[in-house]
Amino acid sequence: MADNELALDAEAPAAPEAISGERYFVRLNYSERAQHMIFAGCFFILVITGFMLKLPEGFLAFFGQAGELLFRYRRLLHRIAGTLMILVGGYHIYYLLCKAAGRRWLMDMLPRLEDLKDMRDNLLYYLNIKEEPPEFDRFCYKHKIEYGALIAGTTIMALTGLILWTQYQWSKFVVDIAALVHGMEAILASLAIMIWHFYEIHFRPHKFPLDNLWITGLISEAEMEEEYGRHYKKIMNDPELQKIYIKEKSDRTPKSYVLNHK
Amino acid sequence: MVPVNLHRIRTLVLAAILLLIPGISAFSQSDTLADTENCLLCHRYPNMGRYDEFGKKRVYYLNAEKYALSVHGKLMCKNCHIGLDTIPHTEVKKVDCATKCHIKEPSTNLEFSHANMIKKYEASVHGRGTPDNLKPSPEDLPTCKYCHDNRMHNPFDGQWGLSRALFTETLARCKGCHTKDRWAQNFYTHITHRMRKRRPPAEIIKLCTSCHEDRDKMARHGLESIETFKDTFHWIEIKYGVKNAPDCISCHVPLGYATHDIRPRSDPISPINDSNRIQTCSNQGGVQACHPGAKAKFATGRVHAYGTKAQMLAGRQVDEFENLSRDLILERAELDISEDEIFHFRVLQFIKLMYKILIGATIMFMALHQWLDFLSAKRKRKKPHHGR
Numbered sequence: 001m002a003d004n005e006l007a008l009d010a011e012a013p014a015a016p017e018a019i020s021g022e023r024y025f026v027r028l029n030y031s032e033r034a035q036h037m038i039f040a041g042c043f044f045i046l047v048i049t050g051f052m053l054k055l056p057e058g059f060l061a062f063f064g065q066a067g068e069l070l071f072r073y074r075r076l077l078h079r080i081a082g083t084l085m086i087l088v089g090g091y092h093i094y095y096l097l098c099k100a101a102g103r104r105w106l107m108d109m110l111p112r113l114e115d116l117k118d119m120r121d122n123l124l125y126y127l128n129i130k131e132e133p134p135e136f137d138r139f140c141y142k143h144k145i146e147y148g149a150l151i152a153g154t155t156i157m158a159l160t161g162l163i164l165w166t167q168y169q170w171s172k173f174v175v176d177i178a179a180l181v182h183g184m185e186a187i188l189a190s191l192a193i194m195i196w197h198f199y200e201i202h203f204r205p206h207k208f209p210l211d212n213l214w215i216t217g218l219i220s221e222a223e224m225e226e227e228y229g230r231h232y233k234k235i236m237n238d239p240e241l242q243k244i245y246i247k248e249k250s251d252r253t254p255k256s257y258v259l260n261h262k
Numbered sequence: 263m264v265p266v267n268l269h270r271i272r273t274l275v276l277a278a279i280l281l282l283i284p285g286i287s288a289f290s291q292s293d294t295l296a297d298t299e300n301c302l303l304c305h306r307y308p309n310m311g312r313y314d315e316f317g318k319k320r321v322y323y324l325n326a327e328k329y330a331l332s333v334h335g336k337l338m339c340k341n342c343h344i345g346l347d348t349i350p351h352t353e354v355k356k357v358d359c360a361t362k363c364h365i366k367e368p369s370t371n372l373e374f375s376h377a378n379m380i381k382k383y384e385a386s387v388h389g390r391g392t393p394d395n396l397k398p399s400p401e402d403l404p405t406c407k408y409c410h411d412n413r414m415h416n417p418f419d420g421q422w423g424l425s426r427a428l429f430t431e432t433l434a435r436c437k438g439c440h441t442k443d444r445w446a447q448n449f450y451t452h453i454t455h456r457m458r459k460r461r462p463p464a465e466i467i468k469l470c471t472s473c474h475e476d477r478d479k480m481a482r483h484g485l486e487s488i489e490t491f492k493d494t495f496h497w498i499e500i501k502y503g504v505k506n507a508p509d510c511i512s513c514h515v516p517l518g519y520a521t522h523d524i525r526p527r528s529d530p531i532s533p534i535n536d537s538n539r540i541q542t543c544s545n546q547g548g549v550q551a552c553h554p555g556a557k558a559k560f561a562t563g564r565v566h567a568y569g570t571k572a573q574m575l576a577g578r579q580v581d582e583f584e585n586l587s588r589d590l591i592l593e594r595a596e597l598d599i600s601e602d603e604i605f606h607f608r609v610l611q612f613i614k615l616m617y618k619i620l621i622g623a624t625i626m627f628m629a630l631h632q633w634l635d636f637l638s639a640k641r642k643r644k645k646p647h648h649g650r
Contacts, residue, residue: 195625
C-alpha cells in the first residue's frame with residue numbers, strides 16, 4: 001500500500017509524467033463541485049457579514065461615516081448569499097432524488113451500522129491500539145457526520161433566517177428564538193467548519209496547504225486505495241462502477257492536479 | 263444707582279469702577295453681544311473662575327460670541343441669574359429655568375418662561391414630585407441642565423442630509439425680506455432647531471445610560487440597568503453609526519410625544535404601553551416609518567433583552583442589592599413582566615444553555631478527533647516505508 005504522506009519525501013517515486021496509463025478516481029463530479037463552490041462561497045459571505053454584527057463598538061468607530069454604508073451592504077450581501085445558499089440547497093435535494101449520480105450519492109451517504117464499527121476501529125487505530133485503520137467505503141463516518149450536520153445546520157439557518165427576514169409575520173417571541181438560534185447555530189457551524197472541515201482539506205499532513213479535490217474532483221489511485229479501500233475494491237470488481245469512477249490520465253488532466261498528487 | 267456697602271472697602275473700590283461704566287463699556291462691548299449690563303467688564307477674562315468649597319472648578323468666563331449664537335443669546339444675564347445686584351455676587355441664586363425672563367412670547371404676548379415644560383416634566387417619570395410629596399432619592403433624578411448641556415452636538419446634519427448647504431440657501435431667502443441678518447438667523451435657527459435631532463443616536467444612548475446603566479442608582483428606584491438594550495438589533499445599527507438608527511428617544515418619545523413627558527409603561531398614554539405599540543413601532547406619519555408592517559403580536563413583544571427583573575422573577579441569583587432595593591425591583595418586576603414573558607425568558611435561556619452544551623461537546627469531540635488523526639499521521643510517517 002502506498003504511503004501518501006511519504007509521497008512528498010525524498011524517496012518519492014519518479015515523476016508522474018513518466019508513468020503511463022495512470023488512473024484517477026472521481027470523488028466529485030462536475031455538478032457536485034459546482035454546488036460545493038457556490039455553497040462554500042455563500043458560506044464565507046454569510047459568516048463574514050453575519051459576525052460583523054458582533055464587532056465591538058470601538059472597532060466600528062474606525063469606519064466613521066462609512067459605517068452606515070457598510071451596514072447597508074452587509075445586510076444586502078447577507079440576504080443575497082442566504083438566498084443563493086437556500087437555492088443551492090433546494091437544487092441539491094432535487095439532485096439527490098432525480099439524478100442518477102445524486103441517488104448514488106444519497107445511497108452511499110445513508111448511515112449504516114458499519115459506520116459505528118468503522119468509527120470505533122478508526123479511533124482505536126488513532127489510539128495506537130489497532131495496527132491498521134479500517135477500510136472505508138465511498139463515504140466514511142467522518143463524511144456522514146459532516147454531511148448530516150450540514151443538512152441540519154443549513155435547514156436551521158435557512159428557517160430562522162427566513163423568520164428574521166419576515167419578522168412582522170411572527171410574534172416577537174418567535175423572532176427572539178429565531179435570532180438566538182440563528183446566532184448560536186452560526187457559531188457552531190463556523191467552528192465546525194474551521195476545526196473539522198479545514199483540518200480535512202488543509203491541515204491533514206498530505207493535504208497541506210490545500211487539497212485541490214474541490215476543483216478537479218479527482219484523486220490518485222494510490223490515495224483512493226489508501227483512504228477508501230472498500231470503495232476501491234468495489235469499483236475494481238464492477239465494470240459499471242469503473243465507467244463512473246475511473247478516469248484515465250489524459251492531456252486534459254489539470255496540471256495543478258498532477259503536481260499536487262505525485 | 264450703584265449699591266455701595268460702606269463697611270466693605272473692597273466693594274467700595276469695585277463700586278467706584280462701576281461708576282465709570284459709561285466710559286468703559288464702550289470698550290467692553292463685543293460686536294455680537296449688546297452687553298448693556300456690562301457683565302463682560304469682568305467676565306470676558308478667560309482666567310476668571312475659582313474652586314468652590316467642594317473643590318469643583320467653576321468657570322465664570324463668558325465667550326461673548328458663542329453666547330450670542332446660543333439659544334439664550336438674546337437674553338440679558340440678570341434675566342436668569344437672580345441676585346447679581348451686589349458685587350461681589352454674594353446673594354446669587356441657582357438658575358431656575360422656570361424664571362420669567364422678560365422676553366415676550368409672541369403668541370400670547372406674555373412674559374416667557376420654561377415653566378410650562380417644567381410642569382409637564384415634573385409629572386413625568388423623571389420629575390421629582392411635589393415638594394410635599396417628593397419621590398425617594400430625588401437627587402438621582404435629572405434636572406434641566408443634566409440633559410440640556412447645550413453643547414453643539416450635531417449642528418447641520420440628520421434626516422435632511424448635509425444641510426449646511428440647505429441652511430445657507432434657505433436662510434438667504436429669508437434675508438430677502440427680513441433684512442436684519444442677526445434677527446433672520448436667530449429666527450431661522452429657532453425654527454429649524456426643532457426639525458433636527460441635536461444628538462446623534464450614540465450620543466442619546468450615552469446621555470440616557472449615564473444614569474440608566476448605573477445599577478445602584480436604578481435599584482434605588484426599583485429599576486433595572488438597561489444595558490440589555492445593547493443585546494438588540496437596534497443597538498447594532500447605532501454601533502455602525504446609522505444616522506436614523508433607533509435610540510432611546512425613537513421608541514420612548516416617538517412622533518406626537520414630548521421628551522419632557524415620558525411616562526411609565528403602565529400609563530395608557532405612554533408610547534410603549536401595549537395599546538400604543540403598533541404606532542410606536544411602525545412610526546407611521548413620521549419622517550421615517552420604522553417597521554411599517556408591524557402587527558400587534560410583533561409590536562407587543564419584548565424589545566430590550568431580558569435583564570435583572572426577569573432573572574429575579576425566574577428565581578435566578580442576581581448581583582447583590584440591598585434588601586430595600588431588591589424588594590423595590592421585585593415589586594416593579596411583578597407589575598412589568600407577565601407570566602408569559604417569564605416563560606419566554608425561561609425558553610430562551612434553555613435554548614441558549616442547550617446550544618452552549620452542544621457547541622462545547624461538538625467542538626471538543628471534533629478537536630480531539632482531528633488531533634488524534636494528526637498524531638496517527640505523524641506516527642505513520644516515522645514508521646519504515648512499506649510499499650504497495
